[in-house]
Amino acid sequence: MRITGRTRIMFILADAVDHIVGSHVLNEAFERDGLDIAVSPLSVAPSDLEAMVGMIRKLGNVAGFGVTIPHKSVVARHLGAVTPEAEAIGAVNFVRRDEDGRLTGHNIDGEGFVAGLRASGVEPKGLRVLQVGAGGVGKAIAHGLAAEGVRSIDLVNRDAARAASLGTAVTGRFAGTVVRTSADIADVRETDFDLVINATALGMHAGDALPVPEHFIVEGATVAEVVMRPAVTPLLELAAARRCRTIPGSAMMEPQPALVARFLGLA
C-alpha cells in the first residue's frame, strides 16, 4: 500500500473507532484489486458530524466515506442526495463524493447480501424466502432480494408493526414480490422455503434459541446468516447436518469492497 497525492482517500466515520477493522478489510481488498484507494477511520462525535461532512465536500482528493455507528441513520440529512436503497432502508453506510463536492449516500448491504448469495451459486430470482428479523440489515436484505425478483418473502419480526412497515415499503418499490409479514413464526404455514435467512442477532451468544424452528431447515434449502461471530452458528450447523447449502454472515461482507469501489466510480 502506497499512499501518495494521487491516491483517492476514503474515511470511515464512527464515534468510538477502537473496534474498527473495516478500513483494513477495504484497504486489503483495494490493494489486491490494484486500486489506489486508502481508507482511514475517523473518530467523529455526533455533534461534529455535520461539520465533518461539510468539510469532506471541500477535500478534492477524497472519494467518499463509510459511515458506521452512530451516524448511519442521521448522516443522510447532511448529504445532497441518497440512493433509493438508502432512502428505503433509512440508513447510509457509504457516501460518494463527486468531483464537484456533491455527496450521495448509499446503503450497500442489500447488494452485498445478493452478491454473497451469487458467490455461493444461489440466484435469487424466483425464490421463496423466509426471513426473520427486520432491523437495519434485515431491511437492506429484503429490499435487495425484492430488487432481484424473489417470488415471495415471508417476513417475521417480533415487532409486528416493524415487519408490516418493511413489507409495505418493499412491495411499494417492487410489485413483483409477494411479502407476507408476521410477528410470530408459528403463523408461517409453508415450510419448504428455498432460502431461509436469519437477520437477527440470535446465534451470537452461547445458549441463544434458534432463530427459526427446525422444521424450516429442510434438504434443498439454502440457509443464510447475518451473524458473523461465530462463523458457524447453531443454525448453520443444523443446516449443514441437513444437507442445506449454508451461507455464513461473512458472505455479505466479502463483496463489499468491490461494490464500494464501483459505487465510488473507482472500479
Added chain:
Amino acid sequence: MRITGRTRIMFILADAVDHIVGSHVLNEAFERDGLDIAVSPLSVAPSDLEAMVGMIRKLGNVAGFGVTIPHKSVVARHLGAVTPEAEAIGAVNFVRRDEDGRLTGHNIDGEGFVAGLRASGVEPKGLRVLQVGAGGVGKAIAHGLAAEGVRSIDLVNRDAARAASLGTAVTGRFAGTVVRTSADIADVRETDFDLVINATALGMHAGDALPVPEHFIVEGATVAEVVMRPAVTPLLELAAARRCRTIPGSAMMEPQPALVARFLGLA
C-alpha cells in the same frame, strides 16, 4: 500497513496534492519502525484551511498533520501554540494534536538538518559555518545549527535585509553563536570553513552557477546541500573531487519520520 481504529491518523495538508509522496515516505518509515500511524494527503484550498484545522481539533484519533505549500506560513494563526523553532522560522511543517484537541505547530527542518549531519558523522558544536541562502529552509538550518552551538555562521543572501534579519533572530535566541551577514560572498574573507552549506536552489538546473566560489571548497571541510534533485549537484561533485565530506540534500529528510513521530509523542 494495517489501518484500523487503533491506528493514529495523520494528514498532510496541501492545496494541489498530485505531486505529494511525503505521505508514502512517512508511512514506510513508520511501518519499518513498527509504529501504527497512517498518513494521507488531503487537498485543502487556502480558504478552507481554518475550517479543516478546526475540524482536526475534534477528530479524536488524529495525531497531527504535516503542512506544505501553500499553508506553511499561514497555518500558525489557526493553532493554539507554536514551538520556538516554528515561531523563529515563521513557518510550520508539522502540527501535533494533543488528546484534548490542542494543536501545536513545529518546524522540523532545522532538527532534520542537524540529525542528517550527525548521521554523516559531523558534530555541529563549535563548527565555523558558511551558509548561502536565507530562505525558508535556510532559516531553519541557521536556527538549528545555532541551537547546537556552532561557533559562527557566515550567512550570505542576495537580499541583505533578509540575511541581517535572520542573523539578528538567530543571535537573539542563541548568544553563543557569532553570525556575520552579507549580501555578497566576495565580502567573506575567511576561506577555511568547517561546514559549507548551500541553502539556495542553485544546482537544481543544468548550467546553474556554483552557489559558492571554488576556493571555499577545501579538503577537510564538510559540504552540505539542500538541493535534492540531482542527488549529486555540481557543488557536491567538486567537493567530492577535493576530498571534502559531502552531505546530500536527502540527508536532512531521512531523519524526519523519526523526528515527527517523537514530536507527536508516538515514539
